[in-house]
Amino acid sequence: xxxxxxxxxxxxxxxQAMVISAPILVAACLVSVLLSLLQTLTSVQEMTLTIVPxxxxxxxxxxxxxxxxxxxxxxYTVTLWSDFHRYLE
Numbered sequence: 001x002x003x004x005x006x007x008x009x010x011x012x013x014x015x016q017a018m019v020i021s022a023p024i025l026v027a028a029c030l031v032s033v034l035l036s037l038l039q040t041l042t043s044v045q046e047m048t049l050t051i052v053p054x055x056x057x058x059x060x061x062x063x064x065x066x067x068x069x070x071x072x073x074x075x076y077t078v079t080l081w082s083d084f085h086r087y088l089e
Contacts, residue, residue: 001087009087016076020069027061028054 001009035050062069 005087012076016072020072023065024058024061027057031057 031054032050035053039045039049
């Protein structure tokens with residue numbers, strides 16, 4: 001495996017990681033912004049008010065998107081193993 005193939009493999013892994021983590025990160029960011037706005041408007045500065053809802057949203061989004069996440073990972077793994085002979089040259 002040459003440097004170009006290693007770079008391609010690393011690029012594909014990073015793209016998959018970004019795509020898989022995107023729904024969870026977007027949901028956490030949206031909840032954080034909404035809670036920060038709520039805290040600013042009400043002047044309530046309680047840490048549990050931000051942590052607990054964010055954890056719940058991340059947990060629910062992870063559960064909802066789990067079939068898609070696993071399907072994406074399985075597809076990538078099968079593709080990687082089916083083209084494995086390319087990397088051994």
